[in-house]
Amino acid sequence: MKIDILTLFPGMFKGIFNESIIKRARAAKKLKINIHNLRDWSRDKHKKADDKPYGGGCGMVMSAQPVFEAVKDLRSQVKSQKSKVILLSPQGKKLDQKLAQKLSKNKHIILICGHYEGVDWRVRQVLINEEISIGDYILTGGEIPAMVLVDTVARLIPGVLGHKDSNKEESFSAGLLEYPQYTRPAVYKGFKVPQVLLSGNHNKIRQWRTKQAKKITLQKRPDLIQ
Numbered sequence: 483m484k485i486d487i488l489t490l491f492p493g494m495f496k497g498i499f500n501e502s503i504i505k506r507a508r509a510a511k512k513l514k515i516n517i518h519n520l521r522d523w524s525r526d527k528h529k530k531a532d533d534k535p536y537g538g539g540c541g542m543v544m545s546a547q548p549v550f551e552a553v554k555d556l557r558s559q560v561k562s563q564k565s566k567v568i569l570l571s572p573q574g575k576k577l578d579q580k581l582a583q584k585l586s587k588n589k590h591i592i593l594i595c596g597h598y599e600g601v602d603w604r605v606r607q608v609l610i611n612e613e614i615s616i617g618d619y620i621l622t623g624g625e626i627p628a629m630v631l632v633d634t635v636a637r638l639i640p641g642v643l644g645h646k647d648s649n650k651e652e653s654f655s656a657g658l659l660e661y662p663q664y665t666r667p668a669v670y671k672g673f674k675v676p677q678v679l680l681s682g683n684h685n686k687i688r689q690w691r692t693k694q695a696k697k698i699t700l701q702k703r704p705d706l707i708q
């Protein structure tokens with residue numbers, strides 16, 4: 483999968499995709515991530531990419547022109563022409579595991595990070611395929627939402643996680659929260675690891691985990707079961 487990220491603040495992405503699982507996925511060519519500065523497409527002589535809002539009001543609005551031209555360029559670089567253009571926006575569909583799974587099937591995603599008061603409305607009208615929110619709160623920009631989206635989608639790409647079943651048993655994948663996990667030592671500060679996990683009986687372990695997952699989901703997120 484190829485992901486192009488359009489932002490006014492490329493420096494915010496330093497580090498985040500160069501660590502851990504995402505770093506390995508990039509090195510193994512399972513995932514290509516490019517961070518682009520929207521100002522590079524600005525036709526303004528000072529490389530301005532925002533302006534005052536029509537009708538008045540505080541703050542600045544990101545201009546349509548650099549976004550339109552950037553998306554056109556990035557689309558043309560992909561042979562299949564099947565690019566998904568996503569605007570990170572508090573007005574969008576809320577990101578969850580199901581949506582992440584759907585997104586992980588795309589070959590090319592372009593993420594547009596809004597900033598300031600947001601992006602000229604014509605970007606929504608003409609350019610984008612989907613608007614995605616990471617929750618009902620307002621952040622200063624779409625950069626952190628883009629990082630969240632990339633992180634959750636990347637780990638669903640086949641071959642990115644070490645074990646092919648790693649994301650099948652975790653929270654939300656099967657409609658339940660995950661069962662308790664333990665590692666060595668078997669006793670720590672007097673707290674013991676449940677005996678069944680030390681038994682080596684895989685059937686019993688599976689049953690115990692399913693029971694625990696249901697119990698925890700009922701306690702913490704009964705809405706997931708309903």
Ligand SMILES: C[S@@+](CC[C@H](N)C(=O)[O-])C[C@H]1O[C@@H](n2cnc3c(N)ncnc32)[C@H](O)[C@@H]1O
Nearest residue numbers: 570571572596599600615616620621623624627
């Ligand atoms: C300060 S916000 C703009 C908020 C906008 N004036 C409004 O009231 O909806 C700037 C940018 O941050 C991003 N953003 C903020 N909150 C977000 C959220 N919950 N999910 C996704 N993107 C968000 C969007 O790209 C947005 O254009």
